[in-house]
Amino acid sequence: MAENKKYRKSESESSDDNDDNYVPYIPLKQRRKEQLSKVAKILKTKTGIDGGIQQDKPDISDNICWNEETKNVSSPSTSNTDNSGMVNSGVSLLDQHSTLKKQAEVVKETAKDIQLKEEQRILESVTEARALQSVQDLAQGVTYKKALKTGWKPPSFILSRPQHVNDKIRFHLRIDVEGDSIPPPVRSFRDMKFPKSLLTALKKKGIRKPSPIQTQGIPVVLSGRDMIGIAFTGSGKTLVFVLPLIMFCLEQEKKMPFSKGEGPYGLVVCPSRELARQTFQVMTYYSKCLEASGLPGLRFALCIGGIPAKDTLDVLRKGCHAVIATPGRLMDMLNKKMLHLHICRYLCLDEADRMIDMGFEEDVRTIFSYFKGQRQTLLFSATMPKKIQNFARSALVCPVTVNVGRAGAASLDVKQDVEYVKDEAKVVHLLNCLQKTPPPVLVFAQKKKDVDDIHEYLLLKGVEAVAIHGGKDQEERSRAVDMFRNKEKDVLVATDIASKGLDFEDIKHVINYDMPDDIENYVHRIGRTGRSGNTGIATTFINKSCDQSILLDLKALLIEASQQIPEILIELGPAEDAYIELGGERGCSYCGGLGHRITECPKLDAIRSKQISNLGRQDYLANNAADY
Structure with a gap:
């Protein structure tokens, strides 16, 4: 007890002796908190509010060294955030938000890059490795460096026109061009140096000045250049290759008349007989006017299939200037x-992308093999995705791409109405839709049976209607089209064979009895109306049986054309993610649909499924045939 009292006394005496140097006790937790605040203030002073030194940081509290005399703190370098993205308490919420936002943007950009790389890989895997050239040229390694030369030149005042003026004309007409040494646009048929009789024939058809695709396309073709022409339906693409071909044939005939069995000089290949x-009728009309x-007269x-080959041979024996053909009959005759095609120097593939999609790619490659020299090659379509354009360029020499609007876009002159109609109510609702406009009206259906049922129903209701599809013979198809074109019938019911390239006057209304499986077919269908600057209406029946990916493409197409979106399409969800441009390409780079990317392309999935189902089938059939 005495010792304890003595100890307390000495301790008390010691504290009394050092009153001047007395430091009150501060708990360790509070000391660490104060020093952390001091460190944060020092860092803010040195690096600024938005700055910070970022590195791997150990726990500060374990590395603070106290100095009793100086009362300073030494600590390792600290930062606003560590590598794991955890934010320190000494940084304001605004700074934390800015840092996290930048990190999120980096992650987002990385995801976009990954998506673009994946899409590029898919596109490369489905792109044809072989060029669209003849087998002979591929085997011999024949390549042409220069385009064919012709005797045509634009007037001197157009040749001397500054380049910025030509660019201004193209910008005003919404013409996009790609290529080297592009001929200048010509805004009148007279300046294109066509004969007066041809100008008169054009005026009789109501054509007084060239359309945008004709303004740039005809000078390109007359100059002898290879060309890819893309423009919306009804823009006058046919005249871009018909008029130059007639002038080339006329020039050859005047220099040296075609003898018996000679020819053709030009070849036009189309995907359908119609x-x-x-x-053929358009070319015959203008040649007769000349x-x-x-x-000189032209032959x-x-x-095409469905007509006697004797009729074609009779013209060929007399000496033929040009042949208009479908791939099947042309291959058979070759x-x-x-x-x-020994002297053929002019080749045009009309609706080229549809021809390749329909399986005529090998036929086209084989047709190229029958040419004996360099040719001028032209490809035209309203829907031509980048995949087809890149593939087609392999067959062209110094090509010029002329694009009016977006490839695959619907004509802005067509008002698109989309209605929800159940399958069992379609036929009855069709009669109501026919009342929207006066005849003539075009009705499209996906199946041959539906075409026949609609045709029979309309006849029973007293509607003057005709029908065409692939199951009918050619004579019946030709008669039906002629009666409809001459306005002897009010309604034409057809499958997609009537959707590509056919031109009917005064079509005010197109009805899609069902939604096609391909958005490109939809664009071609509604393009039968609203042609040559006129307006039209397209009514489409949809319901829940339609494929969702096609409906998303339709929704994006309606958004692009500023059309009214029906409630059923709004409920599908946004199509804007695919519609927004990504990597320089909007929508799918394989089929051109705006409602999806190539990673979700239904057309590509269908092709792959078909290839898988056919895997090994050819060898199996061959083995069975060998057994017999």
Whole structure:
């Protein structure tokens, strides 16, 4: 007890002796908190509010060293955030938000880059490795460096026009061009140096000045350049290749008349019989107008299935200037040596992308093999995705791409009405839709059976209607189209064979009885109205049986054309993610649909599924055939 009292006394005496140096006790937790605040203030003073030194940081509290005499603190370098993204308590909420936002943007950009790389990989995997060239040229390694030369030149005042003026004209007409040494646009048929009789024939058809695709496309073709022409339906693409071909044939005939069995000089390939027949009629009309003015007559041959080959051979024996054909009959006549392309120097593929999609790619490649020299090659379509454009350029020499509007875009002259109609109510609702406009009206259906049922129903209701599809013979198809074109019938019911390239006057209304499986077919269908500057209406029936991806493409197409969006499409969800441009390409780079990317392309999935189902089938059939 005495010792304890003595100890307390000495301690008390000691504290009394050092009153001047007395330091009150501060708990360790509070000391650490104060020093952390001091460190944060020092860092803010040195680096600024938005700054910070970022590095791997150990726990500060374990590394603070106290100095009793100086009362300073030494600590390792600190930062606003550590590598894991955790934010220190000494940084304001605004700074924390800014830091986290930057980190999120970095992650977002990385995800976009990953998506673009994946899409590029898919596109490369489905792109044809072989060029769209003849087998002979591929085997011999033949390549042409220069385009063909022609005797046509634009007037001197157009040649001397400054380049910025040409660019201004293209910008005003919404013409996009790609290529080297592009010929200048010409804004009148007279300046294109066409004969007066041809100008008169154009005026009789109501054509007084060239459309945008004609303003730039015809000078390109007359100059002998290879060309890819893309423009919306009804913009006058046919005249871009028809008028120069007629002038080239006329030039050849005047220099040296075609003898018996000679020719053709030009070849036009179309995906359907109706389109080939229409092109043949257009060329015949203008050539007869030229012949009536005293110029030499021209002979054209129609080479399509469903008509006797004898009719085509009769024209070929007399000497033929141009042949308009479909791939099947043309291949048959080439294989049987009924037709040769020894002097052919002009080739046009109308609706080129649809021809390749329909499986005629190998036929086109084989047709190229029958040419004996360099040719001028033209490709035209309203819907041509980048995949097809890049593929087609392999067959062209110094090509010029002329694009009016977006490839695959719907015409802005067409008002698009989309209505929800159940399958069992479609036929009855069709009669109500026919009342929207006066005839003639075009009705499209996906299946041949539906075409026949609609046709029969309309006849029972007293509607003057005709029908065409692939199951009917050519004579019946031709008669139906002629009756509808001459306005002897009010309604034409058809499958997609009538959707590509066909031109009917005064079509005010197109009805899609069902939504096609491909958005490109939809664009071609509604393009039968609203042509040559006129306006039209397109009514489409949809319901829940339609594929959702196609409906998303339709929704994006309606958004692009500033059309009214029906409630059923709004409920599907946003299509804007695919519609927004990503990596320089909007929508799907494979099929051109705006409602999805190539990673979700239904058309690509269908092709892959078909290839998988056909895997090994050819060898199996061959083995079975060998057994017999």
